[in-house]
Every structure is written in C-alpha cells, then in structure tokens.
Amino acid sequence: MAINATPMYAKAEERYRSAHSPAEKVAALEEMLRLVPKHKASEKLQAQLKEKLKNARETMVKSQAAKSGGHGPGDLFSIPRQGAGQIVLLGAPNVGKSSIVGALTAAKVEIAEFPFSTHAAVPGMARHEDVPIQLVDMPPIMDGHAQPGMMQAYRAADVLLIVVDLAAIELIDQYEQSLKLLTDHQLRPVSMPVLEFDEDEEAAIPKRVLVVANKFDTPGAQDNFDGFKELVGGDLRMIPVSATTGDGLPAMMAAVFELLNVIRVYAKKPGKPADKESPFILPTGATIHDMAHLVHRELAEKLTTARIWGGTVHDGQQVHATHVLTDKNVVELHFP
Template sequence: MQADLKRRIAKLRAQTQQRKGAARGRPSFHVDKEGAGQIVMVGAPNVGKSTVLRALTNAQPEIADYPFTTRVPLPGMMTYENIQVQLVDLPPITVEFSEGWLFAIIRTADAAALVVDLSTDDLLVQTEQVQSVLGQAKLAIAAAAGEPNEKRGLVVANKLDAPGAAARLVLLREFLGDRLPVFPVSATYGTGVEELRRALFEVLGVIRVYSKPPGRKADTSTPFILRRGATVLDAAEAIHKDFVARLKYARLWGQDEYQGQMVGRDHVLEDGDVLELHA
C-alpha cells in the first residue's frame, strides 16, 4: 500500500509540473477583509468545504454531491466568543486547472485552512495534490509561517462520520507529521466543530485587548484586535494615536500576577488583557 501511494504521489507531482496557468481574460475576484481576520478554505473537489463553512458561519453556500459546486469565493462570518472571523470558501484546487485569482486571494489572506476528505482512500493523494499546486504558485501552508511564501494554517479533516475515517485519520497524521496540525470534524453532524472554531481563531495569531478608562469599568464587548506579541505601545496606538506620544504609564489586568499593576511600554500583552492608559 505504501509503495502504491508513493507511485501515485510521484505521478501526481509529474502532472503538476506540466500544469498550465489560467487563461487570460477570465473574470477575477477579490474579497474585502472583515472582522478579526480572514481565513481562506482550500481543498480538492468534493471535500466538503462548503459544508464546513455552513457549519461555522451564517453563509448558505450551494452544496451538492458533484464537484465544482463552488465557482466563486464565498465569505461567511464565524462567531468566536465576542468577535467575528471571516472564512472564505474558495473553488477547488486541482492539477488540471485552478483560477489564477484564487492564488491571489490565498496570498493576501491572514491564514488558510486546508480541508481534506476522510471518506476516500485517495485522501493522501488529494492532500499532496493541493500542496503541489500551491507550491507551483509559490505558496505553502505551514503550522508556523516563517518564510514569505508560507501561509499560517491548519488541516480540517472533514467527514469524520464516514466508514473507515478513523483509520484514514491516523494515516493523514503520519503523512503530515508536524508540518500541519489536524482537526477532525464531521461538518454534517457537528462533531469537532467547536474545537475547530477555537483553532481557527488561534491560527490567526491575534489577541484581544480591552480598553479601560480610568475610574470606569472595562468595555469587554468590543476588543481591540492586535497581532500576537503586541506591546502596550502597540495597543496605545490602536486605541488612539495620540496616546503614543503622550503615554505616561499603563495599568494592566490580566493574568493572576497582573491586577492593576503598572507596566512599561514594551510589556508584551496576552489575549484577554485589560489595559488602562494614562496620558
């Protein structure tokens, strides 16, 4: 079985090398970013991307058993606690043909979710196919994006309810190793969806910080969204640009050791921190 898989993957790579670019004159698409971040959903035909989108958001994509149901990018807003994250279902990626604009959308997104199908024995071949085509477009999905062409992401292993899915999940994790984290779900029945919701938030690499005016309660309904690793000074700039020059000190409520203590401008913030700025 392993030898057969290697032959099929080698053949697939050869086909990918011969793949031609999209024809000129075709329509192009762009999706404006909304919410705390934009995550694109990519995958082979019929892996269930649209079903995952519907399970996580308010979007109502067309869902059918035949391939290429999704022909244009379809965004939906996923609620995670007190914020919204934008998910974008993209047309399928194949060796034979993929629209050029599809890669442009992936390139500008904040993160990517590679959706795969646990119901098929072609699981590993399909996964390799998508990764190979992305590679031809000088793109890659990685657990920790360290290179300019890498997009931070994860794998959504859909159709966990299918016969034989558990065994295929083991093979998938062995195949990917530590390259990408895998989150098994059944989008149809809701299994694993809440765990996936949190994972999608975390893959964005952002934190929520709340502003507390002196002498008043913090507004925890509308957080400021900052990149992970952001400092007090970064938060001050996000809250109001005038704070950057006039900031005297800040008080922080967050982890157990911070209950209103003064912190410096370079203090690194954590998700859920409450910040009181004094100018």
C-alpha cells in the first residue's frame, strides 16, 4: 500500500479489524478517516472508507432498533479498555488465570482449587514499570469451547495470554484447545508487535498472543516446560511464570509491553518538571503532532513548537511536529 499510513492509522485499522459490534466499527472507521493521509494516492482508500462508514452507520442504527435496549451475552464479558492496552487471559480451568491477575493487580479475583470459580470478566490494573496495563480475568474455556460472549472479549483484546499449567498432565491439550478456539474463530495467533493484515477482509485476523506457562514453582516444572516447548514448537513466545512465587511475572509484563508496540512519553509544562505520574501512551512511531492531539485535541493543529528531552536528541532540543517520538521522551508542547 503506497499511502504511507501512520502508526496512529494502523492502530485504528487494527481496532476496525477486530471490532465486533457495529458501534465499534463506526468508531474505528471514523478514526481511520480522520487519520488517513490526505493525498492523491489515498483518494481511492478515502472513498472506500467513506462507503464502509456509511454502511456501518446504517447497520448500527438497524441493530440498535432491533435490540431496543436488550442486553446480549457479550455484556458480561465486555470491559471498557483502560491503560496502555487490554490484556485478556485465556485458558482451561485451574491453570491459574485468576491467580495471575490477583498477583499483579488489586482486582478481587476468585481463586479456588475447584474449576469454574470465575464467572464473569474481572478487570484489574497491572504495571510494567510506570505503564498501566489492564489485565482481564475470564472464566475458563471447556474442551476448546467458550461461553457465548467470551469470544468477543478475546477479539477486542490487544494481547491474549494463553495460560497453561506446567503441573497438569493435560498441558499439551490445554494449549492446543486454546489455539483451536482462536483458529476456529478466524483469529491467527502471532507473537509479533507489528501486525500484518490480509487485504482480504474475510481472512483470519492476526491476534497478538503470549503463551504463559504457569506453576513454574511445582516439582519438575523446568523439564515440563522444556518438553512442552520442544513438542509444540512454533513461533509463539512462551514464558514460564509462577503466580504463587511471582517468578517470571515481571518478564511476562515486559513481553506484554513489547507486544503492545506502544511508547510512553511525559508531558512537561514550560518551567516545570515533567509529569512523571501519568505518561501518555502512543503507538510506536507516533509523532509530536500525534501527542498534541492526545494532550489537547482542540489546540493540536495550532501547535507552534515543541522541545524534547531524552532519547537520541540533545536535551531541550526544539523539534518539528513531524518528529518521531521514542519511549520515555519528555515533551514540552507550545500552544499559542
């Protein structure tokens, strides 16, 4: 595609491709239309987007009329996205999904020795360094099947954690059932930060996943992990962890952050120190201009200058709106 789509556009496209409800589709298409580079080479794409948006809006109105306030099964599992990304846990009963969410967040998860202690989606906020990342605990899948509505949560996730139990005899089975659930629903698991979509919109949607091998503290877990990796092979990234001891959890969060393909930048007011409390999260490759949009939507186009600290620039260097940001930059935006 010769339209030079920006990282912000790519992100919106990703949302569109994984959107399930008509309202999500409309929101993503509106964003894509706003962000699509406006030049000759993209005219055809712009026209296509407008046509898709028109159709999506019509579908949305129709489906709202049909539903007239009714709640679908998806509502139990649909959690508003917060933080740098939404990470949803997927796996068989008893593998330790709730324990992982419990170990990393303040969420009130239910942990039990018997299966099915988790009934709905339970969100909690975890961190990688100072980056807040949302984890969503889910009920288990059973024999490779999910309850109605759960697939929607998996589709909406930025990253899926496929959790398996290193102490379970059915380890391989747990893993294969999780994978099959995804491929049965036209999701193509990958462990790469940058997704490549097929031109064909009916094709399987790439979904970022990380395989989390839990209960690494149990006897023989290292051997089980080595055997597991050797047997299933493949390109998916696998990380051994223990929700009980906390081993491997920071490495898991670091891998999640990598897969999210985002950067954190700090805003700074002139003459004041940077606000390190709440970093702004942007897709990798985002520019000063993209950040201005996030900080101040109405004033963004009026940005006069910006100064930047950290990364490859000289401290306090003045940069253009097109300057590409890097992780941990401190940015001073000047509006008139």
